[in-house]
Amino acid sequence: AQSVAQPEDQVNVAEGNPLTVKCTYSVSGNPYLFWYVQYPNRGLQFLLKYITGDNLVKGSYGFEAEFNKSQTSFHLKKPSALVSDSALYFCAVRPRWDTDKLIFGTGTRLQVFP
């Protein structure tokens, strides 16, 4: 079965420190990969995506993500966390062969402490 795993329910990091939010997937082929962020009482906002090419993709608000094909991972990173980065982060995968389907992980809550 196709799935996306975010192994950490919550990640805590001090402001100014680097952060990593993990994501692995089990989807055949070469899917498109996405990260979304959800702030309280809001819908999901697009952060970044991997389609093809360079394994390191850069997105909004200073976030970046590294695609690793052999490990089927797409970890979200930021060199220096801000308190305002505190939110719920979702990894999502879109199979190239399946129309209109976006498969989400369970989400990881990022808490950045001052």
Place this chain on the structure above:
Amino acid sequence: ETGVTQTPRHLVMGMTNKKSLKCEQHLGHNAMYWYKQSAKKPLELMFVYSLEERVENNSVPSRFSPECPNSSHLFLHLHTLQPEDSALYLCASSRSAGGNRDYGYTFGSGTRLTVV
């Protein structure tokens, strides 16, 4: 605003009520989706409409009834719901199959539904 508008933002309804959720987009997208977000669960895809035709229904109970009258509007009609249906219901839109599938979705802010 993202370009996808959902109303109402909050809804409290009894188990015998009938209500509808509304979603509207003016992004030129031709696919629209309903998702259910419950705590500590992956987002659950409920319905997919592509070019105004329903292309997917993920075993959703019949007490949820979608309607897509045109490519800009999507409704979710609710009747005789259960307390476990309380959740955040998210609408999303995208460019559909046949177009570029490397695009992600644009989400609305959601409707927080509480069934009492």
